[in-house]
Amino acid sequence: MSSSKVNIIRFVLNDEPVEVLVPPTEILLNTLRERVNVKSIRYGCGEGSCGACTVLVDGKPRLSCLTLTISVDGRDVTTVEGLSKDGELHPIQKAFIEHNAAQCGYCTPGFILLLKALLDRNPNPSRDEVIDSLSSNLCRCTGYKNILEAAMSVVRRR
Amino acid sequence: MSASCEVYAPSDLKTALHLKSRYRDDLHVVAGGTLSVRLMSANAIETKNLMLLERLPLSFIRVSGRNVQIGAMTRLIDLIDNRLPKALVLAARSVRGLSIKSMATVGGNVFSPSPGCDVATALMALDAHLTLQSMNRKRSVPLEKFYRGPLKYSIRSNELVAMITVRNPPQYSTFTKLTPLPNSGPTIASVAIALDVNKREIVRRASVAVGGITTHPYRAKYVERFMLNKKLSNITLDQVEQGLVPKGLTIIKDANASSEYRERMVPVLFMRALNSLVKEVSRR
Ligand SMILES: Cc1cc2nc3c(=O)[nH]c(=O)nc-3n(C[C@@H](O)[C@@H](O)[C@H](O)COP(=O)(O)OP(=O)(O)OC[C@H]3O[C@@H](n4cnc5c(N)ncnc54)[C@H](O)[C@@H]3O)c2cc1C
Ligand code: FES
Ligand code: FES
Numbered sequence: 001m002s003s004s005k006v007n008i009i010r011f012v013l014n015d016e017p018v019e020v021l022v023p024p025t026e027i028l029l030n031t032l033r034e035r036v037n038v039k040s041i042r043y044g045c046g047e048g049s050c051g052a053c054t055v056l057v058d059g060k061p062r063l064s065c066l067t068l069t070i071s072v073d074g075r076d077v078t079t080v081e082g083l084s085k086d087g088e089l090h091p092i093q094k095a096f097i098e099h100n101a102a103q104c105g106y107c108t109p110g111f112i113l114l115l116k117a118l119l120d121r122n123p124n125p126s127r128d129e130v131i132d133s134l135s136s137n138l139c140r141c142t143g144y145k146n147i148l149e150a151a152m153s154v155v156r157r158r
Numbered sequence: 159m160s161a162s163c164e165v166y167a168p169s170d171l172k173t174a175l176h177l178k179s180r181y182r183d184d185l186h187v188v189a190g191g192t193l194s195v196r197l198m199s200a201n202a203i204e205t206k207n208l209m210l211l212e213r214l215p216l217s218f219i220r221v222s223g224r225n226v227q228i229g230a231m232t233r234l235i236d237l238i239d240n241r242l243p244k245a246l247v248l249a250a251r252s253v254r255g256l257s258i259k260s261m262a263t264v265g266g267n268v269f270s271p272s273p274g275c276d277v278a279t280a281l282m283a284l285d286a287h288l289t290l291q292s293m294n295r296k297r298s299v300p301l302e303k304f305y306r307g308p309l310k311y312s313i314r315s316n317e318l319v320a321m322i323t324v325r326n327p328p329q330y331s332t333f334t335k336l337t338p339l340p341n342s343g344p345t346i347a348s349v350a351i352a353l354d355v356n357k358r359e360i361v362r363r364a365s366v367a368v369g370g371i372t373t374h375p376y377r378a379k380y381v382e383r384f385m386l387n388k389k390l391s392n393i394t395l396d397q398v399e400q401g402l403v404p405k406g407l408t409i410i411k412d413a414n415a416s417s418e419y420r421e422r423m424v425p426v427l428f429m430r431a432l433n434s435l436v437k438e439v440s441r442r
Binding site: 024046048062063066067070118133134136137 | 163164165167188191192195196198199200205208210212251254255256257258260261339342343
């Protein structure tokens with residue numbers, strides 16, 4: 001049988017191999033925050049409504065509060081720490097700084113990762129597509145205007 | 159969670175069906191996880207054993223002539239595909255945000271109660287059939303007959319939904335929903351219409367599904383029968399209104415809308431959907 005009981009989970013986190021021992025129903029949000037000490041993943045609602053816990057799994061956006069850790073066995077997980085290369089911030093991160101798109105910053109990693117997933121899928125989305133795609137994420141500070149401006153500035157530069 | 163919870167992530171359907179037949183209701187199936195993991199985290203279901211479906215080769219869209227086969231593990235984002243009937247594309251597009259669209263599966267959507275059943279509503283208007291598979295048997299069930307009551311499905315404990323099929327769908331279809339957010343968002347009510355008309359715009363085939371107001375979508379059969387042999391642009395709201403929400407239905411309510419509001423919005427959505435089809439037909 002190709003199936004097996006899964007206890008030890010191995011995955012690649014931002015290009016580094018990680019091995020964790022987790023109970024079967026543990027969610028990735030808790031594994032990353034509590035066992036791997038990645039604090040850029042935020043707990044907002046725990047039920048898929050805010051996007052603060054967004055990560056990329058094999059490049060696709062996943063809400064880590066709705067993702068079982070056992071399901072990322074053998075996969076690539078990216079958090080916002082994995083975006084900068086050789087000390088250089090990712091263009092989306094730079095755009096967020098240039099456009100003051102973060103205030104308290106609680107939602108920021110989720111927005112940046114979601115935007116990366118969108119642009120990897122569609123390098124030239126319309127403004128409406130950007131709004132629609134980001135609508136799964138909430139920000140309680142900025143009123144979204146600056147986030148949208150930052151996003152559109154990245155689209156224009158491509 | 160049971161102390162001896164076993165976890166399986168089979169990569170072939172045969173193994174998955176073998177496990178389902180061995181554990182039956184003691185095996186909790188996780189597709190995209192947007193509903194099932196939420197229920198697990200809230201301790202709303204007792205997790206005995208787990209089977210993750212995501213490694214199964216059930217993520218596909220096959221279009222052959224006017225027939226469409228969609229694997230149960232196909233993500234909603236992949237339904238935004240111009241080869242598919244428009245109602246299905248619009249329903250997938252209306253699901254809130256890129257993350258949920260990228261996680262949620264079509265198979266999971268047919269189980270998901272309102273307000274989370276937009277794609278199922280479109281599929282119902284398109285007369286979709288589910289392929290339910292067990293170790294020894296494959297059977298096809300019309301989606302409409304799949305719902306046997308709130309959260310009661312016509313599926314046996316040894317079966318999985320393997321595929322959804324839309325055969326020879328009507329030429330025109332659309333989906334419209336009301337949400338409290340300006341763009342895609344949680345459903346207050348939705349209507350999907352699929353129809354064929356002849357050259358004189360006389361309706362030759364019509365199906366109407368209503369979603370978001372009862373636990374699962376339903377077909378407005380009276381309206382479908384009424385529309386037959388009528389000129390599309392002559393159909394008015396007062397002719398069909400009473401058949402859109404038949405008496406005796408239990409209408410849901412939540413933080414986004416009361417039952418009364420949901421019920422009142424169905425005729426509005428029906429007319430929006432109908433008018434968009436009238437325009438589309440007149441442009442052909
Ligand atoms: C924040 C948020 C917003 C949402 N917005 C929308 C929206 O706008 N529109 C909408 O329609 N929905 C929405 N949803 C609901 C969303 O959960 C469903 O649309 C989704 O399709 C469920 O699919 P899943 O793959 O995640 O299913 P899961 O959660 O994995 O499974 C759901 C149920 O189906 C069963 N199941 C799944 N696949 C199979 C199979 N192949 N065979 C047998 N059993 C199976 C599982 O055992 C489980 O009981 C939203 C959900 C959230 C959390
Ligand atoms: S914490 Fe995951 S979506 Fe809110
Ligand atoms: S910057 Fe504070 S929540 Fe978005």
